Structures are given as structure tokens and as C-alpha cells.
Amino acid sequence: MRRARKLDLPRPFDVHELCNRVGADRGRPIVLTPLPMTLLGPCGLWLAGERADIVCYEQRTSALHQEHIILHELGHILHEHEGAETMKDLLPDLSGNTVRIMLARQHETFGNRAEREAEDFAFAVLARASRSTGFHSTLED
Ligand SMILES: [Zn+2]
Structure with a gap:
């Protein structure tokens, strides 16, 4: 959990x-995009654009x-997991069925x-975030 720490x-x-x-650190903006996605499977999606990472969430x-979904996708990004969908597969139809198909595929690909x-x-x-808002924040660092 070095990356989280x-x-x-x-x-x-x-x-x-x-x-x-x-x-900002990575020099690749992370764009957060809320979308109506399926409630059946994973509710998040990471799209690797040329100069930015797009995170779609339910x-x-x-x-x-939503916070958890975004952090899960951020985990994929920071661990540099292979299998992010690339933008060219997706545009111009960033909605509905396309996203559902991508969703089903992506988290399987990751393994x-x-x-x-x-x-x-x-x-x-x-866990760190909730501790950092409480009494014990000084212990955390
Ligand atoms: Zn995942």
C-alpha cells in the first residue's frame, strides 16, 4: 500500500x-465524468486518452x-494496470451501450x-482519509 500511503x-x-x-503530479489531468452506468457490474471505467485519463463513474x-468507485479507478491508474480502454475505441459514442460493453470488458482484462x-x-x-479528519491526525503523519 505504498502508493496509498x-x-x-x-x-x-x-x-x-x-x-x-x-x-498535476503525473502531468496527465484526470477528468472525472459522472455517467448513468449499469448497476449490475463494476460502476467505474478508466479511459486512457492521449494526454489525460478519464474516469467515468456511476x-x-x-x-x-462514487468516492469509492473513483478511488478504485485511481488505484488502477497509479498501479499502471494494463487494460485501460483507449479513447479511439469509444468516441464518438460515450454513452449507453458502449460504456456498458467497455465496463464488462475492462475489469475482466485487469485480472x-x-x-x-x-x-x-x-x-x-x-482509511487514511477518515483518520485524517479526526483527533488522531497528528499520529498519522
Ligand atoms: Zn477495477
């Missing part, structure tokens, strides 16, 4: 701000769930180890 987390925690910072769910890494990353960041 190394991150400079915004305080109070804000996943959008975190993505801004990571994007718009019809709670803010907490179990990568999925577990992304999940562990999301939980580790959330």
Missing part, C-alpha cells in the same frame, strides 16, 4: 481534489459510493490481482 491527501478529504493533485449512486490492488488502494486511501 505516499499520496498527499487533501484535508478535509475530497476525492475530486485528490484527482486534481495526482493529475452518477446514480451515493457520494460515498484478479489488479482488481484486488485497486480495491486495497481504495480502502487504504479511505
Whole structure:
């Protein structure tokens, strides 16, 4: 969980701000895009553009769930997992069925180890984020 520990987390925690910072660090902006996606499978998608990473996430769910989805995708990005969809496969139809097909494909492509890494990353960041808002923030650093 080195990657989760190394991150400079915004305080109070804000996943959008975190993505801004990571994007600035990497020199590749991370663009967050809420979309109506399937509720059946994974609810997030990472698209690797030429100069930016696009993270799509389910718009019809709670803010907490969205935060987790975004962190999971950020985990894939920071671990540089192979298998991000590329923009040329997707445009000009960034909606509906296309996204559903991409979703089904993407997280399969990553494989179990990568999925577990992304999940562990999301939980580790959330654990740090919740600690950092409480009494014990000074212990954390
Ligand atoms: Zn995943």
C-alpha cells in the first residue's frame, strides 16, 4: 500500500481534489465524468486518452459510493494496470451501450490481482482519509 500511503491527501478529504493533485503530479489531468452506468457490474471505467485519463463513474449512486468507485479507478491508474480502454475505441459514442460493453470488458482484462490492488488502494486511501479528519491526525503523519 505504498502508493496509498505516499499520496498527499487533501484535508478535509475530497476525492475530486485528490484527482486534481495526482493529475498535476503525473502531468496527465484526470477528468472525472459522472455517467448513468449499469448497476449490475463494476460502476467505474478508466479511459486512457492521449494526454489525460478519464474516469467515468456511476452518477446514480451515493457520494460515498462514487468516492469509492473513483478511488478504485485511481488505484488502477497509479498501479499502471494494463487494460485501460483507449479513447479511439469509444468516441464518438460515450454513452449507453458502449460504456456498458467497455465496463464488462475492462475489469475482466485487469485480472484478479489488479482488481484486488485497486480495491486495497481504495480502502487504504479511505482509511487514511477518515483518520485524517479526526483527533488522531497528528499520529498519522
Ligand atoms: Zn477495477
